[in-house]
Amino acid sequence: MDVSFILITLLFGAAATYFVGDKWASRAALIFSTAAFAATLYVIYRYNLGEGVSYAHKWISNPRVILGFQADGMSLSMVLLTTALTPIIVLTSFGNLFPKSRAFYALILFMAFAMAGTFLAVDGMVYYIFWELSLIPIYFIALRWGSGDAETRKKDVVKFFIYTFAGSLFMLVAFIYLYTKAGDFLDIHLYNIQLSKTEELLIFLCFFLAYAIKIPVIPFHTWQANVYQKAPAAGTMLLSGIMLKMALYSIVRWQLPIAPNAANEYKYFFIALCVAGVIYGSVLALKQTNLKKLLAYSSLAHVGLIAAGAYTLTLDGLRGAFLQMIAHGFVVVGLFYAAEIISRRYGTEEISEMGGIRIQAAKFASMFMILVMASVALPTTFNFIGEFELLYSLAQANIWLAVLGGTTIILGAFYMLRMFQQVMLGDKGGKVFADVTFGEGFTFIIIIAILIFFGLYPKPIIDFLTPALQKVLLNINPIN
Amino acid sequence: MENILQEIGIDNYIYLSALLFCVGAFGVLYRRNAIVMFMSIEIMLNAVNLLLVAFSTYHQDAAGQVFVFFSMAVAAAEVAVGLAILVAVYRNISNIDIDNLKKLKG
Amino acid sequence: METNLALLLLLAPLAGFLINIFAGKKLSGNLSGTLGSLAVAVSFAVTLFFFLQVNNTGEPVMVNLYTWMKMVNFDINFGFQLDQLSLLWLMFVTGIGTLIHIYSISYMHDDENIHKFFAYLNLFVLFMMILVMGSNLLIMFIGWEGVGLCSYLLIGFWYKKQEYNDAAKKAFIMNRIGDLGFLIGIFIIGYLFHSVEYNDIRNIIASGEADIDMAWLGIAALCLFIGACGKSAQIPLYTWLPDAMAGPTPVSALIHAATMVTAGIFMITRLNFVFDLTPDIQHIIAIVGAITSLMAATIGLAQNDIKKVLAYSTVSQLGLMFMALGFGAYEVAVFHVITHAFFKACLFLGSGSVIHAMHGEQDMRNMGGLKKVMGITFATFMISTLAISGLPPFSGFFSKDEILMTAFHHDKVLWIIGSLASIMTAFYMFRLVFLTFYKDFRGTEEQKHHLHESPGLITFPLIVLAILALVGGAISLPGSSWLNHYLAPVIANPAQHHALGTTEYMLMGIAVVGALIGIGLAYTKYISKAQVPPQDSEITGFTKVVYNKFYVDEIYMAVIVKPIYAIGSFFKNVTEAAISGFVFGLGRAATLIGAQGRYIQNGSVGFYLLIFVLGMCSVIAYIFLK
Structure with missing residues (x-):
């Protein structure tokens, strides 16, 4: 059993979910996504035993494209994130009665398939195909099952689609150019091409455009808040929990090793841009009146820090980036789920119309509180591990970058606690808010358990990631 | 065969077919009747055919003549389809003036 | 044996916390209070045991559980160090903690959420013990932030009143400003010494072999002091402490008088060997303290x-x-x-x-x-x-x-x-x-x-x-x-x-x-x-x-908080709109070109053909005349 089995499970699951019909679709999706998760665990188990779990098959002879999926610490950990979050995301949708739910759940699984493929692909063209493939399901999910006025939603979703797609085309150009030099798309061959300084910079920028839009890094972020707000909760979770990690992962996997000299030369510029995004997102989050938009901007701030860590080109930075990607994936799914529960019960996402929930729903308040604390990177949560390594790597690059990036722990506490106070505390009376149901509580507890367990004992993940990152670093900093 | 070429000279064939091609092209551009345009297209095709045959002889290579057969077959097929379209158009708008076919404008 | 006992020390309040938070609703107020007090009393007993032992032998008890984090230059252990200093602190944290727990049973008797109160108090004691027991700066930081969290929860214990919640929020955020300083200090220490273990740092300094950059060490000490200022309420980060009195009085006694606010002093005492090397920073500390x-x-x-x-x-x-x-x-x-x-x-x-x-x-x-x-x-x-x-x-x-x-x-x-x-x-x-x-x-x-x-x-x-x-x-x-x-x-x-x-x-x-x-x-x-x-x-x-407290709160409000909001508004209304406008502008430009360009597609077949022929001619002309 190799990694392709995970992909097949997801793809088959998507088809099966579609064909079992609306009534059973959610359950089928849950079963297949859990199966994919189990498959991932088994693959990782075998990988740790030292068995070969990669997959390669000749696909197209001209241009030379190889249907190859590579398993290493980086890709497997991200696939694990994907397949672990997918059942959770499916679970969070259980409370919703969607029209045409079979298509909805099938698209979620299809999206998971495409994203897992992106993480695993070893061939640039296959990677690109999966990368674009993941855009299609999220487009339909956001467009068809989103909330709010249909016209404005359409406008925002189409903007998102065109925006990210346009960015990706630059990446395609870069890949084609690299192909003319290397003769195929295999990553290791692409790493080793000799490029002139200008070429490398242009390639670097092409990749950057694709990733900066997807992550998003300021000033390419304007699609984000609106789409996060208007997409259905599951769509937002897919976007923020996993899809933007594709771009962060790709920075480490493709951009940096392919254009290492450009990365080294201009790293301070890109770190500074990302750190500016941290502050920008945090300050903007303070001014948001819509709960989901607030979370969207907080996400902007967090991923800015992750990207900054990745661009430091140090082991601490890369490792911190990966750890924080995983942690952020879980916490952001949890937070958006909490927001979704509130908006389901209150029928509004405006913070000013909320308040006094804690009196009525103590369990919900406690769980939300833990997620808020994880989001502000309280030690003993997984997010702290990532944030500590990220800030440490920034401090090694330049102490002021760490100070500026570190403002996220102050501003983050500021806007999150402010939000928590306005949404949950106080005594407004009036509106009824039922406490969490068993299913909701179960979902929260899974997320919280993961966050706290790895916050106290991150060693398995660190040990799993480190060799792969060291290998990548050899390609990024060949001199050291 | 060779004497024909020797007597008349390859350049005359070229002139003739160029002339024919131009006549056809102007016909296509100038006339508005679809049938006439079709005929003009045929003239252009035949001009090319003539040139192909002439060069085929000149180079002592039968491939050119094979091409002519192909292009004649294609032209026949094209006319069949084209005339069928024209019949359909005529049934719809009762004439075949191309100026009336402007539904495709952007 | 020692490991288990040290773990018992920590697990007792943890158990108290878990029981009270999960099963507290079913317990009566007195019972949950008794459980909470008992948990801390157990910790006190264990502390007493260790205290006597260390006082006799003079040898600190070191407990190393596992490697918590790995950095390139150093590993961070999840380890505890029970030496004279930490035991002294543990003595009065658990001792006074027990007394205050007992006091709270009666004081909070009528509160509907009394079980939560004891849960939070137990959690606080747990984090405070982690703070003082840690064998390195990062473990101290766990406790450091953890007590901040508990302080937040307990100041805002009567969460129905938004003023109390404001006070709680203020305490947490001001503490976090200090925490950032602490973190930066840890970064520099880690960078300089390739370790964050107290003993390692002390040995490196004592050996005198390592070539330590004194300027950076000074900055590290200053950053750590900023952290201490936040937790121990010194100028300029002291304004949260008076507001923190919104919490129930036992909380004020335990957290905001006896234990948590002394964490800054603990930290500086813990790192006395670092501060001894930086007389300038020491001078600043003395002046700030006096003022x-x-x-x-x-x-x-x-x-x-x-x-x-x-x-x-x-x-x-x-x-x-x-x-x-x-x-x-x-x-x-x-x-x-x-x-x-x-x-x-x-x-x-x-x-x-x-x-x-x-x-x-x-x-x-x-x-x-x-x-x-x-x-x-x-x-x-x-x-x-x-x-x-x-x-x-x-x-x-x-x-x-x-x-x-x-x-x-x-x-x-x-x-x-x-x-x-x-x-x-x-x-x-x-x-x-x-x-x-x-x-x-x-x-x-x-x-x-x-x-x-x-x-x-x-x-x-x-x-x-x-x-x-x-x-x-x-x-x-x-x-x-x-x-x-x-x-x-x-x-x-x-x-x-x-x-x-x-x-x-x-x-x-x-x-x-x-x-x-x-x-x-x-x-x-x-x-x-x-x-x-x-x-x-x-x-x-x-x-x-x-x-009116020298209007310090008002000044902070006007100089720091308001400007941040103003910048936020600026970002929200101007910058965001500008960037978004630019992106949409690109789309609009494309639409505009299309709107003009569509007139070329006028539908006239003859026109198309003319363009076609002209195009062909120009291609041929280009090829031949090149």
Whole structure:
């Protein structure tokens, strides 16, 4: 059993979910996504035993494209994130009665398939195909099952689609150019091409455009808040929990090793841009009146820090980036789920119309509180591990970058606690808010358990990631 | 065969077919009747055919003549389809003036 | 064995927390309170065991659980270090913690969420123990942030009132400003020493081999001090502590007087070998401490809320401790931490007892004459007040006197500031006592009717703490100090202790006379002249400035918070719109080109053909004429 089995499970699951019909679709999706998760665990188990779990098959002879999926610490950990979050995301949708739910759940699984493929692909063209493939399901999910006025939603979703797609085309150009030099798309061959300084910079920028839009890094972020707000909760979770990690992962996997000299030369510029995004997102989050938009901007701030860590080109930075990607994936799914529960019960996402929930729903308040604390990177949560390594790597690059990036722990506490106070505390009376149901509580507890367990004992993940990152670093900093 | 070429000279064939091609092209551009345009297209095709045959002889290579057969077959097929379209158009708008076919404008 | 015991130390409050948070609703209030107290009592017992062991052997107990984090340069262990310093702190954290838990059973009896209260208190004790037990800076940081969280939860315990939530939020955020400094300090330390373990750092410094960049070390020390400022409420990060009094009174006693706020002093004492290398930073610490002490004491003079007075007095006392730290007299600071924990916990609990009797009334202008009804509370309160005022033979006299003596030998100006603060302390503390316990009752008839002495569960901790406040000074008598001897292994460069000579006796005399002057002033004003502080609207002049805490909160609001919001608005309304406009502009440009371009597609077949032919011709022409 190799990694392709995970992909097949997801793809088959998507088809099966579609064909079992609306009534059973959610359950089928849950079963297949859990199966994919189990498959991932088994693959990782075998990988740790030292068995070969990669997959390669000749696909197209001209241009030379190889249907190859590579398993290493980086890709497997991200696939694990994907397949672990997918059942959770499916679970969070259980409370919703969607029209045409079979298509909805099938698209979620299809999206998971495409994203897992992106993480695993070893061939640039296959990677690109999966990368674009993941855009299609999220487009339909956001467009068809989103909330709010249909016209404005359409406008925002189409903007998102065109925006990210346009960015990706630059990446395609870069890949084609690299192909003319290397003769195929295999990553290791692409790493080793000799490029002139200008070429490398242009390639670097092409990749950057694709990733900066997807992550998003300021000033390419304007699609984000609106789409996060208007997409259905599951769509937002897919976007923020996993899809933007594709771009962060790709920075480490493709951009940096392919254009290492450009990365080294201009790293301070890109770190500074990302750190500016941290502050920008945090300050903007303070001014948001819509709960989901607030979370969207907080996400902007967090991923800015992750990207900054990745661009430091140090082991601490890369490792911190990966750890924080995983942690952020879980916490952001949890937070958006909490927001979704509130908006389901209150029928509004405006913070000013909320308040006094804690009196009525103590369990919900406690769980939300833990997620808020994880989001502000309280030690003993997984997010702290990532944030500590990220800030440490920034401090090694330049102490002021760490100070500026570190403002996220102050501003983050500021806007999150402010939000928590306005949404949950106080005594407004009036509106009824039922406490969490068993299913909701179960979902929260899974997320919280993961966050706290790895916050106290991150060693398995660190040990799993480190060799792969060291290998990548050899390609990024060949001199050291 | 060779004497024909020797007597008349390859350049005359070229002139003739160029002339024919131009006549056809102007016909296509100038006339508005679809049938006439079709005929003009045929003239252009035949001009090319003539040139192909002439060069085929000149180079002592039968491939050119094979091409002519192909292009004649294609032209026949094209006319069949084209005339069928024209019949359909005529049934719809009762004439075949191309100026009336402007539904495709952007 | 030792590992298990150390784990038991931590797991007891953890278990208390988990039981209370998950099953608390089903337990009765008394039961959950008993469980909570028991959990901390178990920790106290274990601490006592370790304390005796380490006191006998002198060997610290090291417990290393596993590797927590890995950095390129160093690994971070999840390890604990039970040495003289951490055990000393554990002793009074768990000891006073137990007493306050017991007190809370009665004090919080009627609260519907009492189980949560005990859960949070247990959680606090857990994090506080992690803070002091950690064997490296990161473990300390876990506790450091954890106690901040608990402080947030407990200040905002009565979450229905948004003012309390504001206070809680403020405390958390101000602490986080300090935490960022702490983190940066950790980064630099890690970078310089390739380790964050105390023992490693100490050994590297002691060996003198490593070439340490002193400039960076200074910045690290400064950053760590900023962290300490946040947690221990020093200028400029002190304003959260008075607001934190919104929490239930036992919380104020435990967290915001006795334990958590001393974390900054613990940290600097822990890292004394680092701070010893950076005399400039030490000087800054001493100055900040002295100014904080004076400023807080000044504000304390004019407060009318009984808990606010105590809060500012806490800030002021912490300032004195920092002053001692700045002079490198770590033992002295620790000594004052301990005596302060005793008498300040007692004072807070006593004020809680008063508030309990007054049904939530905290304004001293509405109290008076409570001496007659609340004998035990008054007696314990009086002892602690005498202690904090620095009169012999109460514990506060010894510790405060040592601080002032140290100050006298290092810096006369700071000595004067410290002495002034002490005189003010004596004044406002006796002002508090006189207004609360003497003269006639000034509250409503209904309140008067309800006045009563608090039940045994409340008075018992008061009595214990008062006894400690009375005799606590014995651990470090001038001349023969048990404490200095005990702490010697953890402090790299012990302060020079001056033999008791004429100067020293004279200084003691000055301190006592100063305190007596303060008390005398308070007596004339509030007993002889029987004055009552005026109502809020009648306060004028400089008193008004002091009463309003020098408007520091307002200044912070105007200088920091408002601008951040303004920038936020600017980003939201201008920048976002501009970027979004640009992106949409690209789309609009494409639409515009299309709108114009579509006229070329006019539908005329003849036109298309003409273009087609012209195009062909130009291609051919290009090929041939090239």
